[in-house]
Amino acid sequence: MSDAGNDNSTGQAMKRMAIGIVVLVVATALLYFVAGDGFYSWAKAIHVVAVIAWMAGMLYLPRLFVYHVDAEKGSVQSETFKVMERRLLRGIINPAMIVTWVFGLWLAWKGFGFQGGWLHTKIALVLVLSGLHGYLAGAVRKFAEDKNEKPARHWRIVNEIPTLLMIAIVILVIVKPF
Numbered sequence: 162m163s164d165a166g167n168d169n170s171t172g173q174a175m176k177r178m179a180i181g182i183v184v185l186v187v188a189t190a191l192l193y194f195v196a197g198d199g200f201y202s203w204a205k206a207i208h209v210v211a212v213i214a215w216m217a218g219m220l221y222l223p224r225l226f227v228y229h230v231d232a233e234k235g236s237v238q239s240e241t242f243k244v245m246e247r248r249l250l251r252g253i254i255n256p257a258m259i260v261t262w263v264f265g266l267w268l269a270w271k272g273f274g275f276q277g278g279w280l281h282t283k284i285a286l287v288l289v290l291s292g293l294h295g296y297l298a299g300a301v302r303k304f305a306e307d308k309n310e311k312p313a314r315h316w317r318i319v320n321e322i323p324t325l326l327m328i329a330i331v332i333l334v335i336v337k338p339f
């Protein structure tokens with residue numbers, strides 16, 4: 162893809178992101194005034210929806226890499242994978258992570274005053290998950306430049322990490338074992 166094409170798609174993605182943020186902020190403000198004391202439950206619902214979208218993307222992206230590794234560089238298939246990876250990252254994974262963090266931190270402050278061993282451990286694991294997010298975002302760039310050197314087996318193993326983190330995080334927040 163040409164630089165001009167990349168600039169154009171980056172510009173459009175930024176525009177969509179800005180519109181999404183404005184819509185979310187306005188909808189949240191309205192909900193805050195309409196729901197009153199019930200807003201905590203609404204915030205939790207939004208948090209869980211964002212978590213589902215984030216996790217879906219984090220599980221799918223390394224799977225795309227597994228198939229992308231086998232596609233010949235410069236082939237139509239390889240270029241299609243690049244588009245799919247870029248759109249998944251920018252359109253779903255990045256915004257879903259931001260919404261998860263914003264509402265998660267608000268819930269942690271409002272509901273628990275940032276106290277609790279389960280909460281501290283959960284936040285630590287989510288930081289690891291966010292680090293993995295950054296690593297996958299870097300891989301999307303490398304694949305886009307045909308510079309990935311990791312084999313399919315590497316991406317298969319990476320694919321398991323978000324699953325394990327998700328299981329631990331969900332147990333921590335629902336069971337609250339300590």
Ligand code: HEM
Binds near residue numbers: 262263266268330
């Ligand atoms: C970004 C940092 C995050 C923070 C600070 C955070 C914090 C919280 C807090 C305080 C609650 C409310 C718990 C309650 O009211 O009992 C909550 C709910 C929840 N969180 Fe998170 N969270 C974060 C990310 C995540 C992630 C990454 C996942 C899953 C992979 C997740 C899954 C859930 C679930 C399933 C609930 C609903 C639990 C229930 O209703 O009992 N959270 N979160």
